[in-house]
Amino acid sequence: MGEKLKSTVAKVGLPRIIIVAFFISLWFAAAGLGLDLVQLFSDCLKRWGMFGVLVLAMVPAVQCGIGLNFGITMGIVGGLLGGLVVVEFKLSAIPSIVAVSPLLAQWVGILIAIAIGIVLATGIGWLYGLLLNRVKGSEMTVTTYVGFSIIAFMNIMWTVLPFKSGVLIYPNAGEGLRNTISLADDYSGVVSNTLAIHPEGSSLNIPTGLILFVLFVCLLVWLFMRSKTGIAMSAAGANPQFAKASGINVNKMRLIGTTLSTVLAAVGILLYAQGFGFIQLYNGPMMMGFNCVAAVLIGGATPKRARISHVLVGTFLFQGLLVIALPVANQIIPEGNLSEVMRMIIANGIILYALVQNKGGDSRD
Amino acid sequence: MTKKKTIGEWLFENKVMLIFAFLSIGGTMASGQSVAFVVNELMTRIARNAFTILSLLIPVLAGMGLNFGIVIGAIATQIALFLTTHWRIAGITGILATAALATPLAVFFGFLVGKLFNKMKGNEMIGGLVLGYFADGLYQLLFLFIFGGVIAINDPKLMIATGIGVKNTIDLTETTKYALDTVPLLSVIEIAFYVVIAATILSALFKLAQKQTVDWKRTGGILIGAVVVYALTFIPAVERFLAQDRMLLLNAVEIACAATVLWQLWKIVYAKSIRKQAGFDVKRPLVYIALAVLVYASTYLQAVYDVLVYTRLPMTTYLCILALCCMNSALLKTRLGQNMRAVGQSRAVANAAGINVDRTRIIAMIFSTVLASWGQLIYLQNIGTFSTYGAHTQVGQYAIASLLVGGASVQKATNKQAILGVILFHTLFIVAPLAGKELLGNAMIGEYFRVFVSFGVIALALAMHAWKKVAKPALASGEKDAKKA
Amino acid sequence: MDSTRYVLRMKNITKEYSGNQVLKGIDLEVHPGEIHALMGENGAGKSTLMNILFGMPVIHSTGGFGGTVEIDGQSVTIDTPQKALELGIGMVHQEFMLIPGFTVTENIKLGREISHPNALSRVFGKSMETLDMEAMTRDARKALDTIGLQVEDYVRVAGLPVGYMQFIEIAREIDKTGIRLLVFDEPTAVLTESEADRLLEAMRVIASQDIAIIFITHRLDEVMAVADSTTVLRDGEFVAYRAIRDTSAAEIAELMVGRRVEKLVDEREDHRQLRDDDIAVQIRNYTVDMPGELVKGLDLDIRRGEIFGIGGLAGQGKLGIPNGIMGLYEATGDVTILGKKLDLHKLGEALRNDVAFVSEDRRGVGLLLEESIEQNIIFSAMQVKNKFLRTFGWIRLLDSAAAHAHAREMVQQLDIRCTGISQPAGRLSGGNQQKVCLARALTLDPKVLFVSEPTRGIDIGAKKLVLELLSKLNREQGMTIIVVSSELVELRSVCDRIAIVTDGRVSSILKPDDSDADFGLAMSGKKGGGKRG
Incomplete structure (x- = not known):
């Protein structure tokens, strides 16, 4: 019995067990403190949906062999640009469509944003993949800093890009785009609110549209992973020599995986922005990569293998944890942002754990 | 074996450094500031930052790459500094007390970091970065909730009004601000004098007790030398000069030139008359002497003179930096340093030669963490106030970027590169916002540009390193093949 | 003495x-x-x-x-x-235990540096002692002189010829007291x-x-x-x-x-017609850049329908031959399979021309250890021949039903002992893993099959089964099989002819019943030991 317990613990990983236990105990604490559990659960679902696609971007990256993609900021930047263009040209409020249905107009807006994001991210991701093919074995270190660099580079861009809309730029002839851009007049909450179940008088709010959208993207990725190319890509990631022996161009597969991951990140950030109601520029998305990596690791992925189920479970646990921790912590210690501190410890702790488990660095060394 | 490098190769190898030299000079011109201002500002920043950057060298030597984990050394110092500030220990005593408190903490942290890095060999850099964030989380937990929440600290000046958690900024004005910078050289010499005398006598006594032979000539020589130097400080002019807490940059340059000339002359004499080395190349020292004379001559130019009398250096701080440079190169000549180099180049071979690889790596991390903690102390006492939750976060980032700008790589870094790097990188830091404002009418662009540069240079260095690692095996096998054919 | x-x-x-x-x-x-x-x-x-x-x-x-x-x-x-x-007792290693960035002296004295105490070392122990470079140089010089190597003791090892490195290794051993x-x-x-x-x-x-x-x-x-x-x-x-x-x-x-060679195959069941002008694999002026197994300009003709053995000692290049043809390592020269010349630079070229390969490195190249047996068996055929796929518009998805059925059939046919076709391949025993590799190769329906070290690391019973399977495939389906193996006995028990490879070239081609001395001499690189078969 003891042996069996030990091997289970070793398999699941002690940190994951602690996180799950912590998650559950927080629920009990929340109940004990008399918090509105239904509302907390609604918030969990919403955050889960907001982050779902961003975290999903880890799957193709890990499967194709580049490992945990700390550089999803590359794709995020593409998505943000798409989002900004739609706001600039008021594409989410095209009068002729608004006349039919305001919601439809918003949908048109976000879909255009996503389309622009996908186009940009495809280009960026391809270049990014070319870079990663040259630094095999050290992808994680390189992706992290390339991800940071693009954010810093875009900081310059945000100040000089010729956006004109008053919603976007600083007032009083200030320089450049605002730090936080409200989407209230554009496509804020469009996906989340579609088909939302929000009974009158209850604090329950299920963002049905968002959940369906995330599940739909998951389905697409799942189908891709079962296609000829997807299977070849997973094999290239798991064992490049094996793939080569079956006549597969490993570098091409890595390019495909990296590009797909970048595209998903672009879509993901737009889903996040519409749920949040704001676009955050400048250093806002800087640590997004870390959070997504942490989420998929909590779900049970390793730097070498990740599944869609890891994404769904991990995002729910990680984001759920942060959602409940905030009110619970505020009840116990009113000052300070304990939730943020906890996020730092949990996210970086699980990444460290994964690195230690991944002994001796990459096997290709 | 060693062929002369062509100019093209030299340019290519030093591209990062050259680009930065160009950016720095261009930026200075564009900023519209006087050279005197920039130099003055730069000298302050070198004093602040150089020590931390130098703390990165040992891990590079031991093959652990750029140590992003020095954040943890900074954290050790900030914990110690918080406590000594809370106890109101002021002046140089405060500095020494903080160091005394921070050092064991840093040793302990360094040990843990080393242990962890041994479990993720090859991933030390990303590991160090993540570890930095992780440690930051724990640090915030300590400062926001444990101080005041669990450990009662009654100190309205440092703590938030509710009594739980530390305020956002900690002011050192009344305690340790400038405490190290303002120590006059005279006091350092005095203390060094007593230490040398005591150490020499104790060592002789120790040897006598162990019935070993004592080199009386050498012992006597050291004692007499120490007394003479100490006696010199009683000459009023010298005493007055040394009693200042800052030194004019002009004087520093003069002393440096004189020292260079003397040192190179001694080298020639030593090689020619004492060791009688046959193949000694006299040209090199002569070039150095000529350079020193030239530099000295240039101080008579009005423009240079103006800059040099404008700037004053904190003596003791620079002395610390110099001492660390010496220590870094002295370490290379010890058994430990040799082991670190061996481990750095090939863990497998070092292990086969009976070197304890893991232990050597842990020692390297302890060194680095302790030095980084001292570096952070020097930095904070010079600034005089620090942001409780922000002062440590960028330490690794900027230090590493500086080192790389100086021409270092993931596998090789020297004192020279560190010093050159801190000069170039911080010149850019000073002038970038100003230049941005002048050129584009927006100071923020310059600000963002320097941040981008610091990230970009690290990304570039890491990518180059990884690239080389991938390219190397193919090259090696190719060579072997050519050899066989 | x-x-x-x-x-x-x-x-x-x-x-x-x-x-x-x-x-x-x-x-x-x-x-x-x-x-x-x-x-x-x-x-x-x-x-x-x-x-x-x-x-x-x-x-x-x-x-x-x-x-x-x-x-x-x-x-x-x-x-x-x-x-x-x-x-x-000292050892001069086969791979150099030298540090390229160190000088000759530093390498010779590695881990045994001479040092003298200083003020710090008295406090912190021996590791802080100062190195005595002069004494170290003297020792190194003496050791180098002993073996007669004329090299300056202060140059870095990195730039030296490979041959010198061996001598530095020896000098290091000699220097040990x-x-x-x-x-x-x-x-x-x-x-x-x-x-x-x-x-x-x-x-x-x-x-x-x-x-x-x-x-x-x-x-x-x-x-x-x-x-x-x-x-x-x-x-x-x-x-x-x-x-x-x-x-x-x-x-x-x-x-x-x-040692006694036991024929695995009954001669009487052999109804094959092997003709010297009916060549399945023709190799001319062939080189492969496989580290440790270089092929340096090799010529070989393999007749259609025969079992051809390639033997030789480790490191002589026999393993490079199939690996180069399959595109796993850089190769040059002319390789013609059943009349079609292969473009060796094009990945997967051999696979598309009815050649299959079972790698010697089963766990490294041969298998996806964490994937199921089924996945391992169908993978190559799916990628190369588009088997087990269903097309929906422009997307080709895995046809699970067909894949299951085929995997089950293979498991039964080759008697792979497993808990089911979804068991990860990494959990199987060596012999069963080898059968999975073979199953994957057979799923490709090859006309020419390269099998590298077919019995490495598997037990005796499984060895026999694998070899019998190979000869059955040859006899019943007329498959041309090339067995590359370090075990002569194994080659001599199934092959029609055996080429011995030394130093990247064929030193001689022998019949399985040639004398032991002929094989021994051929393997040691002495030419003219055997006659061409």
């Missing part, structure tokens, strides 16, 4: 790894100042014996060994490499001919200083030139001890190889 004393006596050494007897009563005796050649094929037990001599952890973590070891007449227990070092026995593990494998000659000369010089040498090599001519005596091992057994002056190269070759 003093033939009455023994610097080393190993008596009746036995060793087993988890029930598998790898050494069966080996004796090894070496006199002071003698060069003693230790000979045997791959897997004869030489390295295990040396691991015992050096007290390597791999021996002692697997239950130790039987027998006694005497050094200078004293019975000793060597349980750590340090202990071996203290007893004056009290060294009395040196083991050279295939030292000439990486050297050019002139360098090898100099090395042999250096060995003589070392031996003349009363240091004994154990010389592990495959090259018979070197043994004849330099050794005083030899011990021959085969399959973990002691075969013979010979003084070199009383023996010949042919005799040693025969001793190394000799």
Whole structure:
């Protein structure tokens, strides 16, 4: 019995067990403190949906062999640009469509944003993949800093890009785009609110549209992973020599995986922005990569293998944890942002754990 | 074996450094500031930052790459500094007390970091970065909730009004601000004098007790030398000069030139008359002497003179930096340093030669963490106030970027590169916002540009390193093949 | 040389790894100042014996060994490499244990630096002592002079020719005080001919200083030139001890190889018509850049419908042949498969031309260890021949039903012992893993099948099954099969002809029933041993 317990613990990983236990105990604490559990659960679902696609971007990256993609900021930047263009040209409020249905107009807006994001991210991701093919074995270190660099580079861009809309730029002839851009007049909450179940008088709010959208993207990725190319890509990631022996161009597969991951990140950030109601520029998305990596690791992925189920479970646990921790912590210690501190410890702790488990660095060394 | 490098190769190898030299000079011109201002500002920043950057060298030597984990050394110092500030220990005593408190903490942290890095060999850099964030989380937990929440600290000046958690900024004005910078050289010499005398006598006594032979000539020589130097400080002019807490940059340059000339002359004499080395190349020292004379001559130019009398250096701080440079190169000549180099180049071979690889790596991390903690102390006492939750976060980032700008790589870094790097990188830091404002009418662009540069240079260095690692095996096998054919 | 004393006596050494007897009563005796050649094929037990001599952890973590070891007449227990070092036993490694960035001196004194105390070291211990470079240089110079290497002691090793590195390794061993026995593990494998000659000369010089040498090599001519005596091992057994002056190269070759060959295939069932003008695989001027297994301009014709063996010692290039054709390593030259010339630079070219390959590196190249048996079996055929796919518009998805069915059929046909087709391949035993690899190759419906080291690391029962399967495929389906193997017995039991590869080229092509001496001489690179078959 003891042996069996030990091997289970070793398999699941002690940190994951602690996180799950912590998650559950927080629920009990929340109940004990008399918090509105239904509302907390609604918030969990919403955050889960907001982050779902961003975290999903880890799957193709890990499967194709580049490992945990700390550089999803590359794709995020593409998505943000798409989002900004739609706001600039008021594409989410095209009068002729608004006349039919305001919601439809918003949908048109976000879909255009996503389309622009996908186009940009495809280009960026391809270049990014070319870079990663040259630094095999050290992808994680390189992706992290390339991800940071693009954010810093875009900081310059945000100040000089010729956006004109008053919603976007600083007032009083200030320089450049605002730090936080409200989407209230554009496509804020469009996906989340579609088909939302929000009974009158209850604090329950299920963002049905968002959940369906995330599940739909998951389905697409799942189908891709079962296609000829997807299977070849997973094999290239798991064992490049094996793939080569079956006549597969490993570098091409890595390019495909990296590009797909970048595209998903672009879509993901737009889903996040519409749920949040704001676009955050400048250093806002800087640590997004870390959070997504942490989420998929909590779900049970390793730097070498990740599944869609890891994404769904991990995002729910990680984001759920942060959602409940905030009110619970505020009840116990009113000052300070304990939730943020906890996020730092949990996210970086699980990444460290994964690195230690991944002994001796990459096997290709 | 060693062929002369062509100019093209030299340019290519030093591209990062050259680009930065160009950016720095261009930026200075564009900023519209006087050279005197920039130099003055730069000298302050070198004093602040150089020590931390130098703390990165040992891990590079031991093959652990750029140590992003020095954040943890900074954290050790900030914990110690918080406590000594809370106890109101002021002046140089405060500095020494903080160091005394921070050092064991840093040793302990360094040990843990080393242990962890041994479990993720090859991933030390990303590991160090993540570890930095992780440690930051724990640090915030300590400062926001444990101080005041669990450990009662009654100190309205440092703590938030509710009594739980530390305020956002900690002011050192009344305690340790400038405490190290303002120590006059005279006091350092005095203390060094007593230490040398005591150490020499104790060592002789120790040897006598162990019935070993004592080199009386050498012992006597050291004692007499120490007394003479100490006696010199009683000459009023010298005493007055040394009693200042800052030194004019002009004087520093003069002393440096004189020292260079003397040192190179001694080298020639030593090689020619004492060791009688046959193949000694006299040209090199002569070039150095000529350079020193030239530099000295240039101080008579009005423009240079103006800059040099404008700037004053904190003596003791620079002395610390110099001492660390010496220590870094002295370490290379010890058994430990040799082991670190061996481990750095090939863990497998070092292990086969009976070197304890893991232990050597842990020692390297302890060194680095302790030095980084001292570096952070020097930095904070010079600034005089620090942001409780922000002062440590960028330490690794900027230090590493500086080192790389100086021409270092993931596998090789020297004192020279560190010093050159801190000069170039911080010149850019000073002038970038100003230049941005002048050129584009927006100071923020310059600000963002320097941040981008610091990230970009690290990304570039890491990518180059990884690239080389991938390219190397193919090259090696190719060579072997050519050899066989 | 003093033939009455023994610097080393190993008596009746036995060793087993988890029930598998790898050494069966080996004796090894070496006199002071003698060069003693230790000979045997791959897997004869030489390295295990040396691991015992050096007290390597791999021996002692697997239950130790039987027998006694005497050094200078004293019975000793060597349980750590340090202990071996203290007893004056040194090893010159096959791969260089040198640090490229260090100077010659630093490498020679690596880990044994000379240092003198200083103020710091008195407080912090020996590791802070200052290095005494002058003394180190003196020692290094002396060691280099001993073996006659003219190289400046302050240059970095990185820029030196490969041949020099071996000498620096030797100098390091010589420099160790009290060294009395040196083991050279295939030292000439990486050297050019002139360098090898100099090395042999250096060995003589070392031996003349009363240091004994154990010389592990495959090259018979070197043994004849330099050794005083030899011990021959085969399959973990002691075969013979010979003084070199009383023996010949042919005799040693025969001793190394000799063993009874059992025909696996019944000749009477052979209805094949093999014709010399019906060539399935034609190889001309073929080179492969596979590290450690270089092929250097090889010509070969393999007839359609035959089982062709490629043998030779490790490192001679036999493994490079299939790996190059499959595109796993850079290859040049002309390879024609069934009349079609392959573009060797195009990945997957061979696969598309009905060639399949079972890799020698089963776990590294042959399998996706964490994926299911089914996935492993269908993968190549799906990627190359678009089998097991269903097309929906522009997307081709896996056809699970077809894949399941085929995997089940293969499991049954090849008798793969597993819990089900979804079991991860990494959990199977070696023999069953090999069958999965074979199943994948067969799923491709190949006309030409390369099988590399088909029985490496699998037990005897499974070995026989795999070999029988190969000959069945050959006889019943007319598949041309090329077996690459280090085990001559195995090749001789199934093959029609066997090419022996030495130094990246075919040294001779033999019939399975040619004499042991012919095989031995061919393997040791002595030309003209056999006749073309």
